[in-house]
Amino acid sequence: MIEVKNVSKTYVTGAGSFDALKEVSFTIHDGEFVAIMGPSGSGKSTLMHILGALDVPTNGTYVLDGKDVSTLSEDELADIRREHIGFVFQSFNLLPRASVIRNVTLPLVYKQIPKEQREKIATASLKSAGLDEQYFYHLSNQLSGGQIQRVAIARALVNQPSLILADEPTGNLDSHTGQIVLETFQKLNREEKRTIILITHESDVAEHADRIIFIRDGAIESDKPV
Amino acid sequence: MIISDLLEETFLALSSNKVRSGLTILGIIIGISSVIAMVSIGQGSQASIQASIQSIGANLIQVQPGSQRSFAGVATQRGSAKSLTAEDAQAIADEISVAQAVAPEVSSRYQVAVKGTNTNTSIVGTTSSYTQVRNVQVIEGNFITDQQNSSVAKVAVLGPTVSTDLFGEGVSPVGQTIRINGSQFTVIGLTVIKGGSSFSNQDDMIFIPLSTAQRYFSGDEYVTSISVQATSEKTVDELETEITNLLLSRHHLDAASADFSILNQTDIIATASSVTETFTTLLAAVAGISLVVGGIGIMNMMLTSVTERTKEIGLRKAIGAKRKEIEQQFLVESVMLTLAGGIIGIALGLGISYVVSVLGIVSTSVSWSSVLLAFGVSAAIGIVFGYYPARRAAGMNPIVALRYE
Structure with a gap:
């Protein structure tokens, strides 16, 4: 479960301070599929960084699975990311010149899981993400965009995270493959009860979720089911 | 990880x-x-x-006469004095326990001739222990014996370079007769090629008995140097001290007016x-x-x-x-x-x-x-x-x- 209470983020720059988030509060229950939507500059990326334990809020609390994440140190945040969060990025961020399996097992390397076990878990994740088995040992730069994003989704699933954060996952894909990727998320949510947060600026992408939190100028404008 | x-x-x-x-x-x-x-x-x-350096002889100390001082205090070249004798060498051998072998020598350059050719080379008068002290080996014939020394025999052992100069490459000189400064000598041996070592080329030498050299060439009882071999590398310094003390007392001198100098091989190596x-x-x-x-x-x-x-x-x-x-x-x-x-x-x-x-x-x-x-x-x-x-x-x-x- 995710509880965000009065979270603010202020960036101090040479030109003065800037409030990216202002007193944002919401709760997301396990098994929900939520889209966080907003135009660029709305603060949705800042919110994603805090939800993904990549950054901490200036004020307010962020509680993930009963643990307050908002005051942790850099290395403790790394622990949270390793154990609880799976990321899917707009630009995929796969290791080039590495096989699909290697890319997917990478988070497990940092969890110090032995090699044979890693491959088993990765194979299961790749199947959940819907990648055809014949591509498992291909190099990641030999795949198409849709296939690459499936590998990235499998990588996000592999550590059994309590939360999958997808940051503009269809941004670099054509509408057809984007549709397939979004359906994959829906399937994971319905069949495997995964908690998924989708960050996007497109309403037709956000509509694939069950609930949309709309952000503008660092504050929640609306929060309602689709 | x-x-x-x-x-x-x-x-x-x-x-x-x-x-x-x-x-x-x-x-x-x-x-x-x-x-x-x-x-x-x-x-x-x-x-x-x-x-x-070791090939000249291992753990070697060389004693040379000091320079001669006139009453006016003018010093001549070091080594030019006549102060060391064969008896000094004998005393070193007899009285110093860390002296393993002692070889006195008289050396000088003379014209050497056989029929048709001649050369100018170093004539070294020495004793049988020279082979041990200066690491010289004979490949053919024999080196000078003590017996030849006491009988003032006119025999010679040639270095390989001299032999080649006089008799040609590959010709055995043993048994031949040579003339050194006009006197006839019988060749009794040939030494092994050592190569030109840094200090003196032992291949270009003729060895004769010390007594013979003194009688026919130098005409007195002095020697030009005494080579002494220490029992081991560790006793070289001790040997140097003991030789100094012994010679000073034999010559009735104090350290300041020593009429000899000592060359320590270990120092050269260092x-x-x-x-x-x-x-x-x-x-x-x-x-x-x-x-x-x-x-x-x-x-x-x-x-x-x-x-x-x-x-x-x-x-x-x-x-x-x-x-x-x-x-x-x-x-x-x-x-x-x-x-x-x-x-x-x-x-x-x-x-x-x-x-x-x-x-x-x-x-x-x-x-x-x-x-x-x-x-x-x-x-x-x-x-x-x-x-x-x-x-x-x-x-x-x-x-x-x-x-x-």
Whole structure:
């Protein structure tokens, strides 16, 4: 479960301070599929960084699975990311010149899981993400965009995270493959009860979720089911 | 991260950029191989200089007459005085226990002739112990015996150079007659070729009995030098002191007015060694500088690599890699690079010193301590020059790194 209470983020720059988030509060229950939507500059990326334990809020609390994440140190945040969060990025961020399996097992390397076990878990994740088995040992730069994003989704699933954060996952894909990727998320949510947060600026992408939190100028404008 | 994973990651990262990795470690290879080759050449020349000095005779002390002082205090050339006698030599042999063998000698240059040819060479009057003291071996015939010495026999032992000059290459001189300064001598032996050693060429000499030399050539009972061999390397200094004391008391002199001087072979070796050591250090230092340049190359490559892989670093951090794990990964990469360079460099250095030996330029001697040192130094370079890039990678902000294009 995710509880965000009065979270603010202020960036101090040479030109003065800037409030990216202002007193944002919401709760997301396990098994929900939520889209966080907003135009660029709305603060949705800042919110994603805090939800993904990549950054901490200036004020307010962020509680993930009963643990307050908002005051942790850099290395403790790394622990949270390793154990609880799976990321899917707009630009995929796969290791080039590495096989699909290697890319997917990478988070497990940092969890110090032995090699044979890693491959088993990765194979299961790749199947959940819907990648055809014949591509498992291909190099990641030999795949198409849709296939690459499936590998990235499998990588996000592999550590059994309590939360999958997808940051503009269809941004670099054509509408057809984007549709397939979004359906994959829906399937994971319905069949495997995964908690998924989708960050996007497109309403037709956000509509694939069950609930949309709309952000503008660092504050929640609306929060309602689709 | 488990060690095997760390090594696998490292291998993949380095092999994905083979040309760049190869060119970068070239600096380390050149540095390490030149350190090893230079040190082995330096140590080899040191050993060969020592062997050359030792070939005159091991643990040798030479006693020479001092310079002659007139009543006005004008000194003549050192060694020109007539102050040492065969009796002094005998006394050293009899009274000093650490003197293993004593060979007095009278030497001077004379014209030597056989029918048709002649040459000018060193005539050394000495005793039978000369073979032991000055490490001279006879290849044919015999050396001078004590019996020949007491009977003032007119016999001669030729050095190989003299023999060739007088009789031609490959002709046995033993049994022939030669004329030294007009007197007839029978050749009874030929010495082994030793090669020109640094101080005196023992191949270009004729040995005759000491008594014969004194009677027919110098005409007095003095000797031009006394060579004394110590029982071992450790007793050389003790021998020097005892000879000094003995001769001073025999000549009724105090230390300030000694009429002889002593040349200690150990001192000569020490001087020669310190020269070659300085030379070796200089060579190794130059090679060491190239190693540092190689290290800077490693640092340059690692910094480029860190910048290029910013996105990868961001991703690794996003999936839960800690600061220390990122730092470790890049540090291991640079250490692997320099270790690989070190191993290839050691092999190359050994190869160079082998080739130098085989070509006969200098007979090299590789010390395993220099190989170990080179190995350690290459690992240390990896750590020193890899540390800053690794720190830079580890300190990256994951958000900024993920956005890097």
